[in-house]
Amino acid sequence: MCRIDRTWSLGDWLNSSDSTHFLEVTLSYESRVFKQLSLPKREEVIDALLTALLKRNGYVKEFGAGNQEFVNHLADSLGLSVNQRTFSMQTIVRREGRVKKFPAWHRLIFRAADLAARRGLLSHPKDTLKLTGRREWMLTEKGIDKAMRVSRIPISRKQELPVLTYEVQKIKKSLDEARPIRNYSPVDSRKQSREITTQSLLRARGFRHAIVEAYDRRCCVCGLKLISPDAMVWEVEAAHIVPHRFQGKDDIWNGMALCRFHHWTFDVGWFTLRQDYTIEVNSRITAVPRDHGFMGGFDVFRSLLKADRRIYLPQKSSICPHENAISWHRENIFADLTQR
Numbered sequence: 030m031c032r033i034d035r036t037w038s039l040g041d042w043l044n045s046s047d048s049t050h051f052l053e054v055t056l057s058y059e060s061r062v063f064k065q066l067s068l069p070k071r072e073e074v075i076d077a078l079l080t081a082l083l084k085r086n087g088y089v090k091e092f093g094a095g096n097q098e099f100v101n102h103l104a105d106s107l108g109l110s111v112n113q114r115t116f117s118m119q120t121i122v123r124r125e126g127r128v129k130k131f132p133a134w135h136r137l138i139f140r141a142a143d144l145a146a147r148r149g150l151l152s153h154p155k156d157t158l159k160l161t162g163r164r165e166w167m168l169t170e171k172g173i174d175k176a177m178r179v180s181r182i183p184i185s186r187k188q189e190l191p192v193l194t195y196e197v198q199k200i201k202k203s204l205d206e207a208r209p210i211r212n213y214s215p216v217d218s219r220k221q222s223r224e225i226t227t228q229s230l231l232r233a234r235g236f237r238h239a240i241v242e243a244y245d246r247r248c249c250v251c252g253l254k255l256i257s258p259d260a261m262v263w264e265v266e267a268a269h270i271v272p273h274r275f276q277g278k279d280d281i282w283n284g285m286a287l288c289r290f291h292h293w294t295f296d297v298g299w300f301t302l303r304q305d306y307t308i309e310v311n312s313r314i315t316a317v318p319r320d321h322g323f324m325g326g327f328d329v330f331r332s333l334l335k336a337d338r339r340i341y342l343p344q345k346s347s348i349c350p351h352e353n354a355i356s357w358h359r360e361n362i363f364a365d366l367t368q369r
C-alpha cells in the first residue's frame with residue numbers, strides 16, 4: 030500500500046481547516062466511496078483474504094500495484110466488476126503537498142487485513158518483520174482455522190498443509206537456528222506420555238516445515254520433488270531418524286526429508302546411513318523373492334535402493350542429521366534386524 034501520512038479527500042481538504050478531524054473525515058470518505066461502488070463488506074474480504082493466503086503458503090507482502098496478481102485473484106474470488114477494481118480515490122499527502130490516486134479496492138483490502146490482524150487472524154507486517162525480517166501479513170493459528178472452515182477443508186488436514194502460520198514459523202525458526210550439541214541425544218527419555226497437545230501438534234508442524242524446506246522439498250535419497258494438483262500437499266515427508274514411537278525428538282538433527290518409498294524403507298530398516306552420509310543397504314535384500322518389488326515390470330525396490338550413494342544434504346551443515354541420531358538408527362533399527 031502506498032505510504033500516506035494523512036489522507037483526506039480533496040473536497041474535504043478544501044472545505045475544512047480542522048486537522049483533528051482528518052481521520053474521521055478520511056474514514057467517512059472511504060466508507061462513502063466503498064458504498065457508492067457497492068464493494069463487498071470487510072467481513073467478506075477477510076474471508077476471501079484468509080482463503081487466498083491458505084493457498085499461498087500463508088503470507089503476502091502487500092495489496093497494491095506491486096502485487097497485482099494477488100489483488101486480482103481476490104477480486105475474481107469476490108466477482109468484482111472492472112469499475113469496482115479500478116475506481117481511484119484521491120488523497121492529499123500533506124507533507125508532500127500533492128494529490129495521490131490509488132484504487133479504492135486496494136484500500137479496502139488493507140482495511141480488511143488491518144481488522145483481521147486486530148482480531149488475531151493475521152500477524153501485522155510490523156510483527157512479522159521482527160520474526161522473519163520480512164514485512165508480510167501472515168496467517169496465525171486462529172486465522173488458518175477460520176480459513177479452513179471457510180474453505181470447507183477438514184481441520185484434520187492441517188498437519189499436512191504447506192502453510193506456515195506465525196506460530197509455526199516461530200518454532201521453525203528456533204529449529205533452524207539451533208546450534209548442534211556434541212553429546213546430543215535424539216531420544217527424549219522424559220517423553221513418556223503419548224498425549225497429543227496443541228503444543229505438540231504445533232511442534233510437529235514446525236519440525237515438518239523446517240525439514241522439508243531445508244531439503245528443498247526433495248527426497249534426500251532419490252531427489253523426488255512433487256506437489257498435489259491443488260498445490261496444497263508436498264509428496265515428501267519429514268522423517269524422524271529416531272522414530273516417534275521410540276521417543277525420537279522433533280529436532281532438525283533427528284530428521285531428513287524422504288519420499289514415501291524411502292521413508293518406509295528407512296523406517297523398517299532396508300537401509301541406514303553411515304557417518305559420511307552414504308547409504309548402506311540391508312544385506313537381506315539378496316533374500317527378497319525375485320517377484321517382489323516390481324511395478325509394471327520395473328524393479329522399483331532394487332533400483333531405488335543403491336548402496337554407497339551419498340544423500341542430498343541441507344546447505345547449512347549445522348542442521349544436517351546428527352551423528353548420534355544416525356548411530357541410533359544403525360544400532361536399533363538396522364543392525365538389530367540384520368543380527369536376528
Ligand SMILES: [Zn+2]
Nearest residue numbers: 248251288291
Ligand atoms: Zn525417495
